[in-house]
Amino acid sequence: MTVLGIETSCDETAAAIVRRDPFGNGTLLSSIIRSQFKDHEAYGGVVPEIAARAHVQVVDKIVEAALNEAQLDFGDLDGVAATAGPGLIGGVLVGLVTAKAIALVHDIPLAAVNHLEGHALTVGLTEGLRPPYLLLLVSGGHTEFLKVGGAFQYEKLGGTIDDALGEAFDKVAKMLGLGFPGGPAVERTAASGDPYRFDLPRPLAGRTRPDFSFSGLKTAVRQVALTHAPVSRQVAADLCASFQKAAGDVVRDRLRAAMTIYEASGLARRLVVAGGVASNRALRTALLKECEASEYTFHAPPSGLCTDNAAMIAWAGANRIAAGLVDGLDVAARARWPISEVSVPVETVKELSAAE
Numbered sequence: 001m002t003v004l005g006i007e008t009s010c011d012e013t014a015a016a017i018v019r020r021d022p023f024g025n026g027t028l029l030s031s032i033i034r035s036q037f038k039d040h041e042a043y044g045g046v047v048p049e050i051a052a053r054a055h056v057q058v059v060d061k062i063v064e065a066a067l068n069e070a071q072l073d074f075g076d077l078d079g080v081a082a083t084a085g086p087g088l089i090g091g092v093l094v095g096l097v098t099a100k101a102i103a104l105v106h107d108i109p110l111a112a113v114n115h116l117e118g119h120a121l122t123v124g125l126t127e128g129l130r131p132p133y134l135l136l137l138v139s140g141g142h143t144e145f146l147k148v149g150g151a152f153q154y155e156k157l158g159g160t161i162d163d164a165l166g167e168a169f170d171k172v173a174k175m176l177g178l179g180f181p182g183g184p185a186v187e188r189t190a191a192s193g194d195p196y197r198f199d200l201p202r203p204l205a206g207r208t209r210p211d212f213s214f215s216g217l218k219t220a221v222r223q224v225a226l227t228h229a230p231v232s233r234q235v236a237a238d239l240c241a242s243f244q245k246a247a248g249d250v251v252r253d254r255l256r257a258a259m260t261i262y263e264a265s266g267l268a269r270r271l272v273v274a275g276g277v278a279s280n281r282a283l284r285t286a287l288l289k290e291c292e293a294s295e296y297t298f299h300a301p302p303s304g305l306c307t308d309n310a311a312m313i314a315w316a317g318a319n320r321i322a323a324g325l326v327d328g329l330d331v332a333a334r335a336r337w338p339i340s341e342v343s344v345p346v347e348t349v350k351e352l353s354a355a356e
């Protein structure tokens with residue numbers, strides 16, 4: 001089954017094509033990503049209306065480029081998938097309406113994919129890993145632990161009570177004038193810094209519920225920056241390194257809490273981390289260490305498939321269509337859409353991960 005995926009929920013216009021064999025293995029045939037980074041740079045953040053207009057301008061060309069790279073035509077497609085949320089609604093509409101038009105004209109099934117499910121299932125494409133697993137989703141808008149109990153089974157175990165981790169990275173970058181997007185800039189700056197120079201808080205450490213809070217950590221970074229203003233390159237490097245260390249410690253501590261709950265269900269000890277922040281090496285190392293200590297296997301998509309892309313949307317769509325989970329042309333775009341809402345009752349899923 002060959003499926004085209006379209007992603008337009010934030011500031012990347014992306015299209016990709018995956019092939020899924022009857023055994024549930026995937027191959028990535030093409031992946032095109034156009035970042036709008038330059039369109040938003042001057043504003044220090046993504047401007048929704050600018051994002052939507054930029055998607056409109058390029059989405060057709062990006063789809064065409066994905067087909068060309070895969071050396072395929074619309075007639076070769078067995079399905080089309082697009083992000084239907086959560087995200088910036090103007091952008092989501094652009095990708096979803098494009099996918100609907102392709103489904104209608106070429107008479108192929110449509111999958112309206114939850115963006116978070118795209119992140120959640122990427123390891124199925126990249127390393128053939130199927131649920132069950134414990135999932136840590138860390139992106140610009142979400143930071144949560146999910147029990148992925150089986151195919152299309154998502155149960156939230158805990159999440160952030162204020163900022164998402166990616167948001168905290170972006171704000172730290174902004175207050176230090178490191179540019180946008182912030183996560184990669186903080187990681188680069190931290191590389192030459194001392195992670196032990198500044199003593200920053202580890203919010204919610206030791207709590208039983210696997211929740212997160214990053215606003216206090218962010219405020220502490222701001223205080224240090226103000227105390228040292230104007231911030232020198234070395235202070236910026238040390239502060240970024242100290243922030244990244246604190247974030248890693250927090251996530252590791254919260255992971256222990258999530259593991260305790262997850263283990264009560266007796267499922268295989270596997271951790272998957274996904275979403276843009278999962279490309280951060282310090283964070284990956286912190287998680288890997290905890291996995292080694294707690295006898296979990298550790299899984300993460302390669303860095304380029306952690307940040308937003310359409311391969312994950314095509315792959316999630318292919319899995320949904322293969323399981324008979326097809327959407328009608330009246331399906332709505334959604335700004336908010338918790339991943340738990342796309343869980344499917346076990347008996348209605350034709351192909352169960354374990355049975356495949």
Ligand code: KG4
Nearest residue numbers: 139140141166183184275276277280307308
């Ligand atoms: O998943 P994603 O591409 O988009 C959303 O769905 O939000 O995640 C974007 C977030 C941004 O906050 C960005 O700063 C962060 O992921 N990010 C990183 C890194 N690369 C991207 N954060 C820390 N370190 C990185 N290397």
Ligand code: ZN
Nearest residue numbers: 139275276308
């Ligand atoms: Zn994302």
